[in-house]
Amino acid sequence: MFLVVGQPGSEARLVADVLSAHPDLVVAGRGELLVPLAFLLQRVSEPVAARRLAAELIVADKGFADGIGRHLAPDEVAGALVDAPLRLGPLLSALFDAVADAAGVRTAGTMLSVLANPVLNRVGLYEGDVRLLHVVRDARAVVAGAEADVAPIDIARRWDQANRLFGDRRGGDPATYALVRAEDFLSHPERGAAALAPVLGIDPARHDLPHRRLPPVPTLDRATRRLVNQTAREGLFAFGYVPSRHSPRRAAIFGWRKGQAVLERRRNSVAHRRRQAWALQVPPPWAPETDAEAVSPAACNICRWTGPGFTGQQHAESADCPQCGSIARERFHLHGLVPDADVGRFRLLETAPRLHGTYATAMARWCDYTELEPAPVGAPLGHLVGLDGLADASADRIVSAHDLQAVPDPDAVLAQFHRVLSPGGVLLLQLPVLAAKTTALEAAPTAAAGTARWAFGVDVLDRIAAAGFTPELLVTDEFVDLAKGGPDAWRKATSSGELDLEGVLGAAASATLTPVADRATARRRGWIPAVLFLTIRAQRA
Numbered sequence: 138m139f140l141v142v143g144q145p146g147s148e149a150r151l152v153a154d155v156l157s158a159h160p161d162l163v164v165a166g167r168g169e170l171l172v173p174l175a176f177l178l179q180r181v182s183e184p185v186a187a188r189r190l191a192a193e194l195i196v197a198d199k200g201f202a203d204g205i206g207r208h209l210a211p212d213e214v215a216g217a218l219v220d221a222p223l224r225l226g227p228l229l230s231a232l233f234d235a236v237a238d239a240a241g242v243r244t245a246g247t248m249l250s251v252l253a254n255p256v257l258n259r260v261g262l263y264e265g266d267v268r269l270l271h272v273v274r275d276a277r278a279v280v281a282g283a284e285a286d287v288a289p290i291d292i293a294r295r296w297d298q299a300n301r302l303f304g305d306r307r308g309g310d311p312a313t314y315a316l317v318r319a320e321d322f323l324s325h326p327e328r329g330a331a332a333l334a335p336v337l338g339i340d341p342a343r344h345d346l347p348h349r350r351l352p353p354v355p356t357l358d359r360a361t362r363r364l365v366n367q368t369a370r371e372g373l374f375a376f377g378y379v380p381s382r383h384s385p386r387r388a389a390i391f392g393w394r395k396g397q398a399v400l401e402r403r404r405n406s407v408a409h410r411r412r413q414a415w416a417l418q419v420p421p422p423w424a425p426e427t428d429a430e431a432v433s434p435a436a437c438n439i440c441r442w443t444g445p446g447f448t449g450q451q452h453a454e455s456a457d458c459p460q461c462g463s464i465a466r467e468r469f470h471l472h473g474l475v476p477d478a479d480v481g482r483f484r485l486l487e488t489a490p491r492l493h494g495t496y497a498t499a500m501a502r503w504c505d506y507t508e509l510e511p512a513p514v515g516a517p518l519g520h521l522v523g524l525d526g527l528a529d530a531s532a533d534r535i536v537s538a539h540d541l542q543a544v545p546d547p548d549a550v551l552a553q554f555h556r557v558l559s560p561g562g563v564l565l566l567q568l569p570v571l572a573a574k575t576t577a578l579e580a581a582p583t584a585a586a587g588t589a590r591w592a593f594g595v596d597v598l599d600r601i602a603a604a605g606f607t608p609e610l611l612v613t614d615e616f617v618d619l620a621k622g623g624p625d626a627w628r629k630a631t632s633s634g635e636l637d638l639e640g641v642l643g644a645a646a647s648a649t650l651t652p653v654a655d656r657a658t659a660r661r662r663g664w665i666p667a668v669l670f671l672t673i674r675a676q677r678a
């Protein structure tokens with residue numbers, strides 16, 4: 138299927154009307170359905186109900202009779218969706234494939250008048266076979282033709298940002314994306330349609346298409362024109378409006394920009410090499426900190442960067458290291474990775490590390506490092522399938538973060554970890570521990586990879602013990618004080634509000650707590666607030 142996408146004022150509708158006269162394609166409807174469908178897919182996860190409601194929504198839409206309804210009867214709409222995946226792009230593909238079949242054309246599509254809507258992204262509008270015709274019209278004409286109650290500068294800014302962002306994000310592949318300048322297309326529609334043939338999969342031979350004129354707009358006064366030229370400068374250049382295409386000035390600017398890009402790349406590669414150099418030099422995260430680190434306000438135990446502070450906020454998922462990109466919980470995770478004293482080089486397996494590249498280079502220097510790739514293989518968290526292929530007792534340490542809560546059967550994964558670890562080996566596990574007790578969450582079998590299926594509680598330790606491990610909680614000194622401080626301390630602890638503090642601290646008080654960082658160290662490494670930093674260290678019998 139295809140989408141004719143354009144902001145209000147782009148005259149995407151005129152383009153769609155002219156295109157729909159082409160014998161190989163059909164444009165059905167004005168795309169008003171897409172946002173309601175997106176909300177539906179986001180809210181309803183039960184597959185049978187979701188497909189039924191989607192079909193009802195499509196048929197009940199005001200534009201149905203003039204759009205999709207010209208080609209499909211209501212029961213045919215429902216039929217088209219029966220096996221459709223519950224993601225917006227694939228769902229629309231199934232629907233419009235059925236429209237194309239019924240109309241006897243090669244392809245069918247609709248329109249979309251929003252270029253940036255996070256809900257559409259979240260439910261997968263651009264997944265599957267969705268081709269995009271991105272329609273733009275000169276910003277100065279869009280401003281001149283707009284309602285008088287919106288400030289020209291706001292229209293120009295929105296035009297510039299939305300169109301450039303959409304072009305940058307979606308325009309990578311010429312097989313699925315085409316830029317259509319409304320002016321060019323409407324003045325030479327046959328030529329325009331032929332140029333779109335590769336994207337649409339239609340006959341490139343020219344067909345007679347109606348000539349439609351762009352609605353005339355009033356002339357902009359000089360001050361407004363200058364304002365628009367300035368505000369939308371980048372976009373006007375990128376889409377070939379200023380300087381106009383084929384002008385020598387444009388060619389000159391292109392040449393200059395190309396030169397700048399070469400220089401920029403050269404500068405970046407030097408800076409890049411310098412940024413990566415830590416991986417070839419620094420001691421492992423479990424080696425003692427240097428004097429320079431000990432007196433620095435912020436110090437990374439992975440790449441040994443020191444500075445005035447980490448970036449982002451104080452949170453396990455933030456406090457980013459500006460050099461290696463690690464976040465706070467990753468630094469805490471590796472802090473717990475202490476090899477046995479008598480072992481020279483140990484074998485470390487890490488499941489789905491968030492950091493790759495330079496980080497992996499460093500890890501391979503410190504130990505025999507294996508990373509299970511995070512690329513999903515079929516099932517949710519497909520990287521865990523890779524565990525099956527690893528030999529028994531082939532790892533001395535396993536580092537796993539945020540895997541277990543997203544799999545249907547955490548015990549099966551724990552059994553695999555147990556099998557792959559050598560006797561006496563250690564599993565270092567990080568999970569969001571949100572309460573005292575674990576609860577199962579409703580997640581459809583078709584839920585996207587990474588969707589949480591379990592809200593773990595401190596009682597997950599029993600589960601780990603049952604899998605043949607001796608578990609303890611690696612925490613900071615402050616955490617121990619909070620947990621042992623009783624209900625008073627539990628109530629007064631600070632967190633970011635995502636967990637049941639009294640539940641977690643209360644339950645942790647009776648677990649084996651092993652403090653691994655004093656307050657000063659925790660502050661330097663960014664392990665604040667204390668309640669978010671828990672690593673389960675589980676030794677295999």
Ligand SMILES: [Zn+2]
Binds near residue numbers: 440441442458461463
């Ligand atoms: Zn770092």
